[in-house]
Amino acid sequence: MRSLLFAPGASAKMMAKAMAGEADVVILDLEDSVAPDAKPAARITVAAALSEQRRPEQKLYVRVNPLDGGWCADDLAAIMPARPDGIMLPKPEGPQDVERLSQQLTALEGAADAGRTRIIAICSETAAGTLSLAAQSWRHPRLAGLLWGAEDLAAAIGSSGNRDADGRYTAPFQLARNLCLFAARAAGVVPIDAVYTDIRNPDGLAAEATGARRDGFSAKAAIHPAQVAVINAAFSYTEAEITWARRVVEVLKDGAIGAAQLDGQMVDVPHLLQARRILAG
Numbered sequence: 001m002r003s004l005l006f007a008p009g010a011s012a013k014m015m016a017k018a019m020a021g022e023a024d025v026v027i028l029d030l031e032d033s034v035a036p037d038a039k040p041a042a043r044i045t046v047a048a049a050l051s052e053q054r055r056p057e058q059k060l061y062v063r064v065n066p067l068d069g070g071w072c073a074d075d076l077a078a079i080m081p082a083r084p085d086g087i088m089l090p091k092p093e094g095p096q097d098v099e100r101l102s103q104q105l106t107a108l109e110g111a112a113d114a115g116r117t118r119i120i121a122i123c124s125e126t127a128a129g130t131l132s133l134a135a136q137s138w139r140h141p142r143l144a145g146l147l148w149g150a151e152d153l154a155a156a157i158g159s160s161g162n163r164d165a166d167g168r169y170t171a172p173f174q175l176a177r178n179l180c181l182f183a184a185r186a187a188g189v190v191p192i193d194a195v196y197t198d199i200r201n202p203d204g205l206a207a208e209a210t211g212a213r214r215d216g217f218s219a220k221a222a223i224h225p226a227q228v229a230v231i232n233a234a235f236s237y238t239e240a241e242i243t244w245a246r247r248v249v250e251v252l253k254d255g256a257i258g259a260a261q262l263d264g265q266m267v268d269v270p271h272l273l274q275a276r277r278i279l280a281g
Contacts, residue, residue: 001024001025001059001144001145001190001192001218001219002024002218002219002220002231002232002234002235002236003022003023003024003025003219003220003221003222003227003228003231003232003235004023004024004025004026004027004061004120004147004192004219004220004221004222005018005021005023005025005026005027005221005222005223005225005227005228006018006027006029006033006063006195006221006222006223007019007026007027007028007029008029008033008034009028009029009030009033009034009042009043009045009046009062010033010034010035010038010041010042010045011045012045012048012049015028015045015046015049016049016052017225018225019049019052019054019055019058019060021225021228022228022229022232023058023222023225023228024057024058024059024219024232025058025059025060025061025085025219026058026059026060026061027061027062027063027088027221028046028049028050028060028061028062028063028084029062029063030042030043030046030062030063030064030065030071030075030079031063031064031065031066031090032090036071039065039071039074039075040074043074043075043078043079044078046062046078046079046082047078047079047081047082048082050062050079050082050083050084051082059085059086060084060085060086061084061085061086061087061088061118061120062075062079062084062086062087062088063087063088063090064076064079064087064088064089064090065090066090066091067089067092067097067100067101072104073104076104076105076108077108080105080108080109080117083113083116083117084117085117085118086117086118086119086120086144087101087105087117087118087119087120088119088120088121088122088147089101089119089120089121089122090122090125090152091122091125091126091129091152092121092122092123092125092126092129093126093128093129093132094128094129094132094136095132095136095137095138095139095140097121097129098119098121098138098140098142098143099140101119102119102140102141102142105117105119105142115141115142117142118142118143118144119140119142119143119144120143120144120145120146120147120192121138121143121145121146121147122147122148122149122152123138123146123147123148123180123183124148124149124150124153124176124177124179124180125149125152125153125156126152126153126156127153127156127157130153130175130176130179133146133176133179133180133182133183134179134182134183137186137187138183138184138186138187138189139186139187139188139189140187143187143189144189144190145184145189145190145191145192145219146180146183146184146187146189146190146191146192147180147192147193147194147221148176148177148179148180148192148193148194149194149195150162150169150173150176150177150194151195151197153172153173153176154173157172159172159173167204177193177194180192181215181216181217185216190218190219191216191217191218191219192217192218192219192220192221193208193209193212193217193219193220193221194220194221195220195221195222195223196208196209196220196222196223196227197223199223199224199226199227202226202227202230205227205230205231206230206233206234208220209230209231209234209235210234212234213234213235218235219231219235220234220235237278237281241278242278242279244275244278245274245275245276245278245279246275246279247262248262248267248271248272248274248275249272249275249276249279251267252267252268252271252272254272255269255272
């Protein structure tokens with residue numbers, strides 16, 4: 001999982017375009033991109049899209065509405081018969097909401113599909129959810145990833161903006177980003193960087209995606225199909241990195257020895273773990 005592309009659930013054309021592209025995960029959206037009076041029709045459109053032919057390696061998730069907003073139960077009832085690969089949960093107040101959603105999925109899956117539907121939580125859209133990243137474990141059998149988001153968090157905490165004059169995230173949003181990374185790694189799931197909203201600035205996107213990968217994120221969300229190639233490139237290992245990883249595994253005898261020298265540098269267990277992660281792809 002490198003790229004996650006949002007597609008409006010009210011538009012069959014835009015969902016088809018997203019699914020025809022190279023995004024590893026397509027998020028068919030029933031939340032922010034769909035007006036309240038359009039949600040019933042969008043559920044039908046999303047369920048139909050889930051039944052379309054897709055690339056075998058591509059996953060289809062549905063972003064439902066928040067658990068307590070009045071629409072989520074109808075979202076799940078409409079789309080679960082079409083067997084999405086997963087559900088994206090917006091605005092959770094903490095890991096307890098992952099369990100609440102899991103219970104609803106269990107009731108809808110049936111015995112043959114029990115436990116198959118995964119969950120990606122947008123973990124920083126509320127103040128309580130953001131704080132819980134440091135206070136509680138988010139580990140859950142269904143959880144596949146944690147995505148942090150800056151736009152809804154700005155509204156939640158009363159911020160007038162989330163970036164400074166140089167385009168860098170300000171301190172509260174850096175904190176949310178970092179907590180998402182640590183919580184995801186602690187839970188053993190994919191840490192996913194937030195969307196980059198300036199769709200006309202591919203260089204800015206590339207720089208942010210490269211920085212996210214450097215810091216430990218494994219994927220990034222996208223809001224436009226043109227962003228997917230940039231994100232996939234940023235989160236794909238280079239031949240040089242793969243070669244380095246193979247050499248680390250070889251020189252450390254895949255863990256049989258604790259430390260060794262490689263090109264004049266000491267490598268040990270942390271480097272071996274990093275090398276294994278690279279080779280696992």
